[in-house]
Amino acid sequence: MVAKIPIPKRSDEEIKKLAEEFLAGRIFTSTYVTDPNQLVVIFRPLAQLNQEELVDFLNSDVGFLFEHFDPARHVNKDTMLPLFDTMQVMSVPDAIKMAGYVADLLRDKTVIRPRFPLGQIVMTATVANIIADDTGFAAFSAACMKRHMTGDWGEMSQEDIDRNNEALVHGSRLFSSYKMPKPIERDDKLWIITEADRSSTTILFPSEY
Numbered sequence: 282m283v284a285k286i287p288i289p290k291r292s293d294e295e296i297k298k299l300a301e302e303f304l305a306g307r308i309f310t311s312t313y314v315t316d317p318n319q320l321v322v323i324f325r326p327l328a329q330l331n332q333e334e335l336v337d338f339l340n341s342d343v344g345f346l347f348e349h350f351d352p353a354r355h356v357n358k359d360t361m362l363p364l365f366d367t368m369q370v371m372s373v374p375d376a377i378k379m380a381g382y383v384a385d386l387l388r389d390k391t392v393i394r395p396r397f398p399l400g401q402i403v404m405t406a407t408v409a410n411i412i413a414d415d416t417g418f419a420a421f422s423a424a425c426m427k428r429h430m431t432g433d434w435g436e437m438s439q440e441d442i443d444r445n446n447e448a449l450v451h452g453s454r455l456f457s458s459y460k461m462p463k464p465i466e467r468d469d470k471l472w473i474i475t476e477a478d479r480s481s482t483t484i485l486f487p488s489e490y
Contacts, residue, residue, distance in 0.1 A: 286338060288342055288372045289370065289372075291371065299371075300379050304394050307399075309323075310347040311324070311347065320339075322364065323363060324365050325365060327346075327368070342373050342374075343370060343372065343373070344371045344377070346369070347369050348369055394431075396432045397430070397449060397475065397479060399482040402481070402484075404484040405483075405484070417462075418461075421461065421471070422484060425457070425473060425484075426484070428459065429455070429473040432446070433457075435457045435460070436460050436470070445457075448477075452479075456475075457473045457474075459472075459473075470486075473485075
């Protein structure tokens, strides 16, 4: 096989970090997909390979393919699968190591883990621009996401809190609202919404809803 796509050797620290990101729902992996034809659509770099090269590549030392969720990523509206312009590869030995780290993290009750799938994590352009320019707001947004994924719904009425808790069981939409330390233009709250099918989680301002 002509190796057009390299399979890097990753350090233990890098694999541990990827395990943490996987559990936090920030990584999409090919383990969710069984059809090689879907893989070619999801990971566009695979389109460089012809059918024979694709089969050889997938049958080589590939543990799985993955990529980090990105606000700029597109999603196929029919399949609700992501579409990545880039792709990372993990070897079989590294994938086995990562599985071990994931198991360790799952046994570690001090690790923050989502109570539900976050899906595609996206944010509005306004939120993304402020995060890029304001480290304080970036830290606040990250803290809000941790609260949301662990079932701390923020400044909500008891009725809305109960509705969210029921949605954890029945699969309805999840909605959180967090009061910001200081208003930004006409907004004083940050909203986070996870769709009912858990395909995506959006960070936005109320004025953008």
